[in-house]
């Protein structure tokens with residue numbers, strides 16, 4: 020108790036304002052968010068709802084592109100407009116009312132159409148971290164898709180029509196270190212204890228005061244002796260191990276009870292999951308070059324560590340669950356795990372430095388802290404490789420894999436086709452289906468949809484009911500549907516910018532009539 | 542009420558707020574054109590919009606993360622008459638998602654600020670605010686609404702309003718619910734990137750009480766761990782919060798998680814204790830989280846869940862489509878995932894079964910009244926806070942135990958250690974139970990032959 024009494028740190032204003040979300044993505048996630056700039060193309064209600072859920076958590080800045088003026092129709096759908104803006108630039112009006120939500124965020128606008136910018140200032144888009152669009156014509160969508168793919172800028176195209184919505188993410192490559200899996204598996208290395216843990220196991224007497232890990236290990240060894248060194252693999256074998264522990268209880272030792280409960284989940288840590296194996300085999304990992312991102316350099320180092328130094332096991336994350344025990348035996352065990360985790364991460368870090376040197380990159384490209392985080396999260400690393408929206412027109416596209424010759428009617432794949440047919444109709448006929456006359460347009464839209472399907476080589480049709488419903492909407496945007504999709508899109512943007520959590524891969528559909536959603540890869 | 546809004550609208554000089562305004566173009570397509578997926582009793586007509594604007598009266602409970610979104614969504618979906626209740630005032634940490642509030646509003650009533658904002662932004666909607674607790678109102682208040690939407694973070698409040706709406710039901714002679722007494726309850730909840738939205742038709746579908754087990758269990762730490770064998774930073778903070786604060790009472794006041802001086806005191810003592818035990822990981826944010834039991838929250842999840850709720854209110858209010866059936870889970874940690882299913886209405890639900898429920902007891906001679914209260918508080922089925930118990934013995938009301946009123950608590954305290962048999966409670970006796978979770982008392986029947994019953 021010789022150290023001076025601890026002093027409470029000052030909480031910055033921002034830290035307090037963003038407290039509830041920093042608890043999710045951390046200060047590092049927050050600072051990535053705060054340095055991001057987002058572009059919104061077309062100030063639809065949907066687009067503004069996306070921006071709302073990005074401005075509030077504090078992105079760095081946003082730019083709205085829209086060449087239209089505010090009309091009465093807009094006032095009924097878009098919350099970020101009011102009558103005082105009638106006849107004025109919609110981009111500016113929405114920018115003002117969105118920016119006002121959070122003074123930390125910079126707002127900007129361009130009152131030109133997307134088409135105009137694409138043909139006159141195509142480089143305009145290249146400075147953004149993510150581009151979001153809705154309500155584009157087919158030509159602009161494809162042009163933008165190509166442009167942003169080329170410039171390697173993540174692009175999200177979203178739709179809100181009547182009670183239907185969709186999100187399509189176009190991203191070349193996206194690497195996630197912190198995927199925050201919902202049910203994190205603890206990696207305890209019971210099958211292959213590292214030397215310090217082995218030593219600890221051998222030198223510790225099992226009492227009712229030690230963590231269950233030690234209890235479980237003791238009986239695991241007894242079980243193995245009986246069964247030629249194997250580990251219990253199936254239900255029956257695990258049950259026998261549990262019985263063994265139970266039989267050894269003299270009172271209601273809590274740590275024994277916990278050991279019994281843990282039999283099912285405590286084994287299997289450290290193995291390389293198939294998702295990580297395929298990341299190790301990725302070209303970007305095996306062929307490092309000067310342009311390689313830190314993610315791939317660390318991955319290569321990780322791979323070398325796993326294969327050459329660690330018997331095919333991942334680095335130790337060093338995280339223990341709480342276990343009923345006296346303080347001292349628990350903290351001692353915790354420190355043994357933490358020390359080994361640091362040791363493993365240090366090894367991986369040195370390998371990173373070796374690669375950086377070989378590639379002629381500065382050593383501060385990769386920090387020790389990043390490598391530690393990387394090693395801790397190694398089992399959950401994720402790489403997403405996307406596809407281009409403009410490729411959805413090619414006959415060879417993935418559409419075939421889900422819109423196959425069988426039934427699509429009644430599935431959300433049908434909605435995807437219907438929404439595409441809606442856009443094709445607008446391109447070909449110059450008006451929105453059902454804008455004035457539902458019946459006439461039903462026939463026309465059906466023809467457009469059939470032609471589209473047969474062009475893709477698909478022998479299927481979409482239902483008359485769905486065609487009719489799309490025409491009934493007459494291009495209506497419904498606020499609560501836009502708000503649903505808007506919230507989802509905002510979260511996908513946050514995932515991309517913070518590089519945490521796994522984004523959709525790559526198409527999401529929502530049917531609010533039935534409250535169904537689905538995701539598939541195009 | 543509805544009538545004067547109608548007259549205001551028809552006499553309105555503002556073309557923007559009239560039913561003919563172009564602002565309604567999108568909604569009109571949905572409401573004035575028949576469609577193949579519409580509910581069978583839906584009639585496409587201009588009256589649908591008129592009803593949204595002038596007849597329907599919707600109550601939004603909570604003006605926080607979900608409440609702000611709900612008010613915006615409902616106003617934009619054509620609803621003309623909204624009420625909102627919230628007892629809270631605006632804090633800095635609300636501003637990352639409660640988008641109807643600004644810095645200048647800190648300390649003001651959430652309900653009032655939210656209502657003012659919507660009323661200014663959306664001329665076709667009038668929001669009436671109530672800066673109050675839901676428990677401040679009775680049946681006569683709640684019965685004026687056609688639909689009630691909840692955006693709450695409190696389970697107690699959810700159970701209370703659920704109980705209130707169920708207590709307002711009338712039953713026909715055959716035991717079926719009189720449909721005219723049903724006020725639908727749409728309930729939303731979020732936690733981080735997870736959320737749920739559900740449609741409750743009291744008496745017809747499963748209710749909050751039917752599915753109490755859907756709420757995540759509260760994290761608690763055993764007192765002996767906190768006092769003697771701390772291992773986690775949380776254990777150290779709980780020690781300071783529960784034991785040390787009581788003992789030292791540093792500010793001669795109960796611990797207030799919103800008072801920075803209080804939090805700082807707990808932080809410093811917790812860090813001291815953690816250092817003593819070589820425990821690492823105490824941060825100011827963690828300390829605050831443990832003291833206030835903070836649930837992480839983001840704008841995006843609130844937007845999604847509120848939108849799903851508003852869509853269901855719209856369906857109910859217009860009959861345009863069937864409602865979701867009836868509980869949707871949402872999670873966007875990995876991709877975007879939803880799952881919609883109908884949880885079963887429970888025959889043994891304390892709130893909506895409309896029959897007194899059995900309370901099984903092993904042995905009336907060894908079970909004390911205190912044991913009984915523990916069952917009511919700790920079992921998954923009841924989860925009560927501080928139940929008050931009365932019974933009828935020889936035709937007379939008898940209070941068994943009641944902690945809410947000090948004098949009664951003192952008079953009845955001795956009953957706690959008595960066995961049920963000693964208290965004269967026989968097999969089949971009725972016990973009336975009241976609790977903060979419930980607006981009305983519920984009747985439980987003591988059953989002393991539990992084995993046959995429970996083994997099913």
Ligand SMILES: [Zn+2]
Nearest residue numbers: 748751890893
């Ligand atoms: Zn119920």
